[in-house]
Amino acid sequence: MRLIIGGYSQGKLRYVLQRWGAEVCRVWDGELPREEQAQEAAAGGRIPVVNHLHSLVKKRLEQGGCPEEEIAAFAQQHPDCVFISDEIGNGIVPMDAFEREYRERTGRIQVELANRAEEVVRVLCGIGQRIK
Secondary structure, X not given: OEEEEEOOOOOHHHHHHHHHOOOOEEEEEOOOOOHHHHHHHHHOOOEEXXXXXXXXXXXXXXXXXXHHHHHXXXXXXXXXXXXXXXXXXXXXXXXXXXXXXXXXXXXXXXXXXXXXXXXXXXXXXXXXXXXX
């Protein structure tokens, strides 16, 4: 499993598609693929890429889900997957309680993924810098 992080509009998805090849990657935007979709991608030799992980976390929290468990289970079942996420915790602390919780939990998910990841890359201006 790999984790790609960076600021908004820094070229994270482009970095992934160039590095592994657009024809090899199967991208889901802001959601986890259904199990049959992920298995189909794997059977075709494609890498499951979850783009906008931070949006997935927010959506699942709004729906009352547990993104920590869902993301951990997906990563366990698909060790070749790539997660792409914006860094959202480096700015102003929001006044809204939900926004604070969303940022906190997203950060903790990123920490857990980084601990388990084979590789962590930070992308800035389209340039990837391996940090793990």
